[in-house]
Structure formats: structure tokens, C-alpha cells
Amino acid sequence: MAEIIQEEQKQKGVKKKAKKFSTRIDMTPMVDLMCLLITFFMLTTAFSKPKAMDITMPEKKDDPNIKAPEIAADRTINILITGNDQLYYYFGAADPKKPLPQLIKTDYSKDGIRKVLLQRNKTVFKAVAELREKVLKGELIMADSTLDRKTKELKKSDKNAPIVLIKADQKAKYKNLVDIIDEMAITTIANYAIVDISPVELQMLGESPAPAPAAQ
Amino acid sequence: MTPMVDLFSLLLTFFMLTTSFRPQEATIIDTPNSISEKVAPEKDAITILVGKDNKVYLSFDNGPDTSVLIRKEVLTKMAEQYNLKFTDKEIHTFTIWTSFGMPVDKLKAWLNTEDPKEREKFQTGIPVDSTDDQLNLWVRFIRIQNPDAVVAIKGDADADFKAVKRVMDILQDNQVNKFNLVTNLMKEEAKLEE
Numbered sequence: 001m002a003e004i005i006q007e008e009q010k011q012k013g014v015k016k017k018a019k020k021f022s023t024r025i026d027m028t029p030m031v032d033l034m035c036l037l038i039t040f041f042m043l044t045t046a047f048s049k050p051k052a053m054d055i056t057m058p059e060k061k062d063d064p065n066i067k068a069p070e071i072a073a074d075r076t077i078n079i080l081i082t083g084n085d086q087l088y089y090y091f092g093a094a095d096p097k098k099p100l101p102q103l104i105k106t107d108y109s110k111d112g113i114r115k116v117l118l119q120r121n122k123t124v125f126k127a128v129a130e131l132r133e134k135v136l137k138g139e140l141i142m143a144d145s146t147l148d149r150k151t152k153e154l155k156k157s158d159k160n161a162p163i164v165l166i167k168a169d170q171k172a173k174y175k176n177l178v179d180i181i182d183e184m185a186i187t188t189i190a191n192y193a194i195v196d197i198s199p200v201e202l203q204m205l206g207e208s209p210a211p212a213p214a215a216q
Numbered sequence: 217m218t219p220m221v222d223l224f225s226l227l228l229t230f231f232m233l234t235t236s237f238r239p240q241e242a243t244i245i246d247t248p249n250s251i252s253e254k255v256a257p258e259k260d261a262i263t264i265l266v267g268k269d270n271k272v273y274l275s276f277d278n279g280p281d282t283s284v285l286i287r288k289e290v291l292t293k294m295a296e297q298y299n300l301k302f303t304d305k306e307i308h309t310f311t312i313w314t315s316f317g318m319p320v321d322k323l324k325a326w327l328n329t330e331d332p333k334e335r336e337k338f339q340t341g342i343p344v345d346s347t348d349d350q351l352n353l354w355v356r357f358i359r360i361q362n363p364d365a366v367v368a369i370k371g372d373a374d375a376d377f378k379a380v381k382r383v384m385d386i387l388q389d390n391q392v393n394k395f396n397l398v399t400n401l402m403k404e405e406a407k408l409e410e
Binding site: 027030034041042044046048049051052054055056057059060081118125168172173174175176179182185186187 | 217220221224225231232236237247248249256374375379381384391393394395396397398401406
């Protein structure tokens with residue numbers, strides 16, 4: 001009997017000891033692992049998906065019978081991109097036989113080329129801005145695709161909207177080109193093209209044009 | 217301890233669910249900014265990368281049809297053109313990897329290099345000059361296999377316009393007149409002053 005009691009006492013003793021142990025699990029390894037996984041995902045995640053701008057170039061044709069379309073000189077703005085983030089523009093066409101148009105120096109800032117383009121593209125820009133505001137305020141309800149189409153129609157509607165010819169020389173950076181194409185999107189200009197720079201224009205650039213009078 | 221673990225699990229779940237893995241590219245390219253909100257094409261696309269140092273890299277996928285591996289077909293065509301022989305194992309490796317930038321005769325060595333650091337040394341750019349215009353051939357063979365592929369140019373902000381223009385010319389020679397320029401989104405506002 002005594003032995004049995006002793007055993008019972010022993011069992012009780014074990015139980016009591018077990019109660020003293022904490023029931024908590026050691027979570028440190030789990031936390032370690034989680035930290036590692038979080039770091040891994042944070043580093044491999046690509047948060048901002050790359051965006052893209054569409055660009056359509058005119059088809060290259062070797063057929064001499066097909067002439068380049070005539071462009072109204074009074075609608076044309078020529079933008080010349082060159083090295084060191086330098087930017088120039090002139091209106092009309094540069095004909096070597098006639099006196100050369102004045103080259104005006106500008107820059108990529110808000111008050112630079114954007115001001116010039118906005119001034120020339122006032123009507124379209126206003127119309128597009130109005131349409132977008134109406135949609136934002138909820139006065140007009142339309143799907144994004146419809147808005148895109150309407151914007152395109154508006155852009156094409158103005159027969160006096162400027163035509164921009166973008167010309168970059170050998171020293172220009174790719175960033176400059178993208179900036180200027182982006183400027184076209186900002187100022188809602190529909191007609192623009194990337195064109196090869198002509199020898200006359202290169203000569204004009206070489207002449208180190210006078211610094212710009214304030215943009216009109 | 218428990219709140220921290222809670223937070224960690226939340227973060228972990230968040231990252232696991234939102235993750236879209238960054239594709240591995242032959243070189244790091246810092247794209248210029250624009251206001252464009254159109255998402256760059258990811259699938260069924262030919263991406264031509266122009267690095268800071270004007271090296272040209274190419275990346276294209278196997279196409280929508282899983283029974284035809286476009287990368288394999290294109291590599292076979294290129295090998296024929298340049299009288300090169302690739303083993304089945306090399307072709308298989310090529311179908312799995314994505315972007316590359318080296319003359320076609322260096323491809324074999326690149327495919328057989330195990331060490332990633334060593335492999336990087338092969339990325340010397342695809343020749344684009346008119347004497348040995350390999351990019352032109354690559355683009356042509358890809359377009360034969362997959363005429364619907366969207367073409368994107370991913371140029372570094374500091375790349376020369378000259379180099380990008382050359383790539384555009386090559387694309388136009390292959391009747392690609394519409395392409396995407398990959399950029400980063402950056403909002404800009406314009407206001408008309410009265």
C-alpha cells in the first residue's frame with residue numbers, strides 16, 4: 001500500500017511539475033523564417049508595372065512616285081534636340097534658298113517648350129480639358145475607351161492645330177526624345193512626327209543661336 | 217511577441233498575394249518618365265533593350281501556342297543562317313532563359329556557362345551595324361514565327377538617341393511601324409495661362 005501511495009504521490013508530483021512549465025511555444029524560429037520570407041518578397045516584388053507609350057512611325061517607302069505629304073508651313077513647329085539637354089525650336093520651314101528662320105532656345109521645364117506648345121494648341125487643349133473635367137465631375141458618364149476616342153476626335157478636329165516635327169541630332173539622348181513625345185501627350189497635340197534632321201538645321205544649330213526672348 | 221508575429225503574418229500574406237516577380241533582364245535599365253498610363257506589353261512581346269552603354273539586348277517569349285516553342289524555332293533558324301550547331305540541351309536552355317545580348321557565335325558558350333557571374337561577361341550586346349546586322353535577322357525570324365508579337369523598346373534614359381534610332385530603323389525595315397516605348401509613370405499637369 002505504501003508503495004502505491006508513493007507512486008500516486010510521484011504521479012501527482014509529475015503533474016504539478018508539468019503545470020509549472022509554460023504552455024507557450026517558442027516562436028523565435030517562426031519569426032525568423034517570416035522575416036526572411038518578407039524580405040525575400042519585398043526585394044523581388046515589382047511594385048510599379050512598367051508603362052509604355054505608343055508611337056507610330058511613318059512607313060518607309062523607297063518608291064520615288066510617292067511624295068511626302070505637304071505640310072502647311074504656318075502650322076509647323078520644329079523642335080531640335082541636341083546634346084547636353086539643349087533644346088531649340090523654330091516655326092515654319094528651313095529652306096536653304098530663303099533666309100533662315102530664327103532659332104529660339106528653350107528648355108524642358110514647365111515654362112519652356114510646354115508654354116510654346118500650349119499657346120499654339122490652345123483650342124484643342126481647352127476642349128480636351130473641359131471634356132475631362134466634365135467626366136471627372138460626373139456631368140458626363142462614359143467609359144474610358146469612349147473618353148479616349150472622343151479625345152482623339154477633338155485632337156483631330158482643329159484644322160489649325162500645330163504640326164510638330166521632332167528632330168534629334170547625333171548627340172541627343174534617348175531621354176530627351178521621350179520627354180518631347182511626352183510633352184505632345186501633355187499638351188494634347190495630335191500631329192507630330194520624328195523626322196531626320198536636315199543639313200540646314202544642323203548648320204543652324206552650329207551657329208549657336210541667340211538666347212531666347214521670352215516665349216510669346 | 218504575438219502582435220509582432222501577427223503583423224509579420226499579415227505582411228507576409230500581403231506580399232505573397234500582391235507579388236508579381238520582376239523579370240530577369242540582361243542588364244539594369246533605368247527607363248525615362250512619361251505620363252502614359254498604358255501598361256507595357258508583357259506577354260507575346262518582343263522587347264529590345266538598349267542599355268546605358270548603348271548595348272542592345274533582345275528578349276522575346278515562346279508565344280501563345282504552347283505546342284510551338286518560338287524561341288527554339290528562332291534559334292534553329294539563326295543557327296542555320298550562321299552555320300552553327302546547337303545540342304538539344306543548349307536549345308532547351310535557350311527556350312527557358314529570356315533576355316540576352318551577344319553575337320550569335322557566342323551564344324553556345326553563354327548557354328554552357330553555369331556560373332551567373334561568368335555568364336554576365338558574355339553580355340556584350342547584339343551587333344546592329346550594317347555589316348553584321350544580327351538584330352535585324354533575329355527580329356525577322358521572330359516575326360515570321362509570331363507575326364502578332366507586340367514590339368517594345370526599353371531604352372535607358374541615358375542611352376544615346378542614335379542607338380535607339382538605329383533600333384527603330386531596323387524595326388521599320390521589318391515592317392514594324394508601331395511600337396511601344398517603355399517608360400515609368402510620372403504625373404505632370406499642364407495649365408493654360410490666360
